[in-house]
Amino acid sequence: MNLLQCIGRRRGGLILALLIVLGLTTTYLYHSLYSDKPEIALVIGEPYEDMRQRSTASIAPHLPGKIWHNIPKTDARLRFTDPRYGFVTPPARFFAVLYANDVITSVRMSPQIEPLLYDDAIKIILDLQDQWYKAGWVPTKGYKPLVNTPELHDSLRKMKNPGTTYWKANEQYQAMLDIGRFKDDRHPDEERYLITLVISKPW
Structure with missing residues (x-):
């Protein structure tokens, strides 16, 4: 060679x-x-056990014949798996899956790990609304989408009015999205915000 x-x-x-x-x-x-990334993957109205089998985050089994809720055993994001109206949230620390008998009835969560500064919180709000728009959700109950404006920020800072909006996916699902000022003892000198997301059948 x-x-x-x-x-x-x-x-x-x-x-x-x-x-x-x-x-x-x-x-x-x-x-x-x-x-x-651990996630809970579900749709409202499906059997609870289907959600458990599909999800990568660990969550306890349902209690047969009961109306109750369970919380994932780790921080997890929500993947809403409806083929038309699906969306994904950031990881959440507070995340409750509610059920009646063995059927999922609603989700209540805060799609964040901790209370956030305004700029970080509003990015999550705007991203969720953008996903909903693209998937065919529409604002409902006379509410408009939340918009990042100085007026909204000032209203939230002074806790005058809640930043709340409602969205609907045809007659299948409804979502309530809210952002509000939150006193965080770990950051006493900072202006922090908490987001609340509720998904269920229309009410």
């Missing part, structure tokens, strides 16, 4: 090694960013 062949073989081996490293890195990033 001459010198050129030896260099070519080494170069080929180096390229192969780099491709393997790149592939492994891509796989790791995909799983760390997407696949490994």
